[in-house]
Amino acid sequence: MITLNINNFGAGSVTLKDYQRSSLCILNGKITVDPTHLDYMAATRLELDLPSDFAMPRSAMSAAILVSNEPLYRFGTVLHCWIEDNKLCIEKLTVWDSYGTYEIHINAAFVTRGYRGAFSQTSKKNLTIIDGGVLFRFKEYRYVETDSYVYFVALFKSFPYYSGYGQGPFTMQLSGFATDVLVEIPLIVNGMTLVPDQKGSMLTVGSFENGNLTFSYPENAQEIGGYYSFFNFFAVRG
Structure with a gap:
């Protein structure tokens, strides 16, 4: 587990499950966003400071999912998500801000940018x-x-x-x-x-x-x- 205490959009501490290697990191967790917070309104993207010893200071593009509070169907979509200069960065999307507090779910893998080398097929397990x-x-x-x-x-x-x-x-x-x-x-x-x-x-x-x-x-x-x-x-x- 890692706890992220500093962000630029006025949220409290965020705790994420983590797997860390220099070439692959996986993060799991949920971020609650208040679109009425002044810090959020001023931000152009959402940023959370990662621990100083986090294994991957920069990554290629990954994804998170925004789940809104729009009545009945909780509409949402995919957001760009990446690691940059030891910060977890998430695309800011304001389409559903009028419905109040929303969630961002991160269940993503992050890999290094500009990888050069061979790729191997992963083994599938039957369910x-x-x-x-x-x-x-x-x-x-x-x-x-x-x-x-x-x-x-x-x-x-x-x-x-x-x-x-x-x-x-x-x-x-x-x-x-x-x-x-x-x-x-x-x-x-x-x-x-x-x-x-x-x-x-x-x-x-x-x-x-x-x-x-x-x-x-x-x-x-x-x-x-x-x-x-x-x-x-x-x-x-x-």
Whole structure:
């Protein structure tokens, strides 16, 4: 764990799970942003000071996910995220500021800039959905597991949708997923329907614990969920 106490947008201390090597760093955590804070309004990008001994002073571009407080669908999108001069830097986006405090979820890997060399194929580990029935079926996925972290991306051809199954909570039980991963992740659950004047994607937040994913939908979010829902994250083990 690392704790980031200094930032340029008026937030309190932020604690992140971390895996650090000179060529690869992984960070997991959630940042709460108050768009009414004067420091936030003055900032052109969001910056958090990393520990002085952080293993990677600069990185290539990575990503974070903004989850807004817009009613019903918590619309959001991907933000650029990178390390520069020992600061964690995040793109500032003001589209949903009028809805108040929002979250930025970081479940990302950071690599060095300008890498020159060979790339090797990672080994995929197979997963099985236990008693998924009609609720959960993969369309495609890739799961990579190391001693220190995991990477999991999945696109679904069956996934709960509000109009058919309600608010939840829902649990997807997995066989083969690391049971020592505890991480909160945004789920992109836009389905196939766009609502009027939609900006971004419909989101909800779930958590992996003991190898299972648990999540709920906002109340009355009738258009949310269904096939082509997906997620994509790195997570530190332990």
